[in-house]
Amino acid sequence: MKFQLIQDAYRLLQGELSPEAGIQIDLPYEEATPLADLLLQYDMTPARQRQRLSIYIAIKLAMQRHSECSSLAPGEALTRKVLDGDYLYSFYVELCLKWEEFDLLVHLAPIIKQLQIKRVEGRSEDERLLKAWELFLQLENNRSTATKAM
Amino acid sequence: MKLEETLNISLKTVDREIENMVKYDRDVPRSSQLAKSIVELIRSGGKRVRPLMVIVGSRFGPDPDPKKVWRLAAAAEFIHAASLIHDDIIDDSPMRRGQKAMHIKLGVSGALHVGNYMSARVIELISVYSAEREKFVYDLSSMATTKLCLGEYQQLSHLFDYDVTIPEYLEKSKNKTAQLMATCLQIGAKAAGADTETAGLLYNFGEKLGMSFQIRDDVLDFTQSAEKLGKPAGSDLRSGQVTLPVLYALQDKGLAPSIRAITADSPAEEVDAVVAAIQASGALEQTEALSCRYLSEAQDIIDQLTHYPAHRDLQALLDYFSGREK
Numbered sequence: 001m002k003f004q005l006i007q008d009a010y011r012l013l014q015g016e017l018s019p020e021a022g023i024q025i026d027l028p029y030e031e032a033t034p035l036a037d038l039l040l041q042y043d044m045t046p047a048r049q050r051q052r053l054s055i056y057i058a059i060k061l062a063m064q065r066h067s068e069c070s071s072l073a074p075g076e077a078l079t080r081k082v083l084d085g086d087y088l089y090s091f092y093v094e095l096c097l098k099w100e101e102f103d104l105l106v107h108l109a110p111i112i113k114q115l116q117i118k119r120v121e122g123r124s125e126d127e128r129l130l131k132a133w134e135l136f137l138q139l140e141n142n143r144s145t146a147t148k149a150m
Numbered sequence: 151m152k153l154e155e156t157l158n159i160s161l162k163t164v165d166r167e168i169e170n171m172v173k174y175d176r177d178v179p180r181s182s183q184l185a186k187s188i189v190e191l192i193r194s195g196g197k198r199v200r201p202l203m204v205i206v207g208s209r210f211g212p213d214p215d216p217k218k219v220w221r222l223a224a225a226a227e228f229i230h231a232a233s234l235i236h237d238d239i240i241d242d243s244p245m246r247r248g249q250k251a252m253h254i255k256l257g258v259s260g261a262l263h264v265g266n267y268m269s270a271r272v273i274e275l276i277s278v279y280s281a282e283r284e285k286f287v288y289d290l291s292s293m294a295t296t297k298l299c300l301g302e303y304q305q306l307s308h309l310f311d312y313d314v315t316i317p318e319y320l321e322k323s324k325n326k327t328a329q330l331m332a333t334c335l336q337i338g339a340k341a342a343g344a345d346t347e348t349a350g351l352l353y354n355f356g357e358k359l360g361m362s363f364q365i366r367d368d369v370l371d372f373t374q375s376a377e378k379l380g381k382p383a384g385s386d387l388r389s390g391q392v393t394l395p396v397l398y399a400l401q402d403k404g405l406a407p408s409i410r411a412i413t414a415d416s417p418a419e420e421v422d423a424v425v426a427a428i429q430a431s432g433a434l435e436q437t438e439a440l441s442c443r444y445l446s447e448a449q450d451i452i453d454q455l456t457h458y459p460a461h462r463d464l465q466a467l468l469d470y471f472s473g474r475e476k
Contacts, residue, residue: 018296018300018303020300020303020304020307021299021300021303022303022307066259066262066263066266067259069239069258069259069262070257070258070259072258074239074240074241074242076306078239078240078258079240079306080306082236082239082240082262083240083299083302083303083306085262085266086233086236086269086295086299086302087296087299087300087303089266089269089270090269090294090295090296090299091294091296093273093290093294094291094294094296097287097290097291102283102286102287105273105277105290106277109270109273109274109277110177110274112270112273113177113267113270113271113273113274114177116263116264116266116267116270117177117178117184117263117267119259119263119266120183120184120256120260120263120264120267121182121183121184122259122260
């Protein structure tokens, strides 16, 4: 089930990306696994699980592309990595808007900004992204449980 | 008279608002390298055309919310500046506005993430008013830079491609340059409650100015002195960018083979000769004429908006763009 979700999310994201960008989603499955595990614990439709995991993969891929830039000399490889990261950081916002994940976007925006601040300082605290998702899902679940109880 | 004076907008206030984007970020200590780097970049100058366009756009609405308009104006400059930082990394440009480029000061990784911070800060600030759902969605989509990236991808995939068509070139220019300018006017207008038709006209006006701007930029690459450009004339061609002057010159059957022979490995003397041939071919005049046509279409839009006093501000913008150094 988890493997299927991850595969579906990769396929969904690949279909959403502009072919002109030519981005191949080469993020190892293990990177998507922790969020897949989390998403499967909560009550939501399979479509929503796929969409949310796609958003997460887009952000992880953006982070991966930009972290690979420092070892590259100027040239096409560096240019592509910079552009891929830029495109994906912007694309996750578009996906959130398209799939009406407004609360998620509001929750993630400051976290993604904070990750950039840490990276400028030469420190990587990328694990905070998963924690932010965990908190978001908990809060959403609490809200939904409270609404049902009323 | 300077553009900001004609528009009666204080550039100092614009700059202060841009600096406040980072100064009032509680996650960024004022003494941090990040804050210092951004403030230094802002203070190094810039014409602030995009923030000015946001403010001009807001003058077409009945209900301008000054706080929001100024914030959007600053956001537009943040997005632009972030793209310049990343452009400098891609182009390996050592200088920006007379100072060392960000990646020279902080290294590639540091500069990349300063640019990312600036874009992420804009998303965070706009997300604050998520309760106004429609505006929130519109503003966020407007500030998304996927189109700008697509313009860059299109440019990259057509390096030394002499079969690129003029419509493809125009599409790339629209994505890379014109779309953000168009958005600036429209986002300002919508923030002030302008009607959809007016906001749409302003978008079209901005797009035409942006197209004219980019095309003129491509001409300047051939006409300005090496001293002024800070690089040899025809640098775009040397780096594989097939711009509009080259596309027009390719229509000259006598000239086309020597242009098509230019590759990344061509010696400088060979490129110099082709650049000189393009300069003498009439292609620059054809390119300039298209730039003027966009300005003339922009003028037609002003004529449709004369019932707004702010149409004079559009005229000032148009005069500014048409007066750029040839």
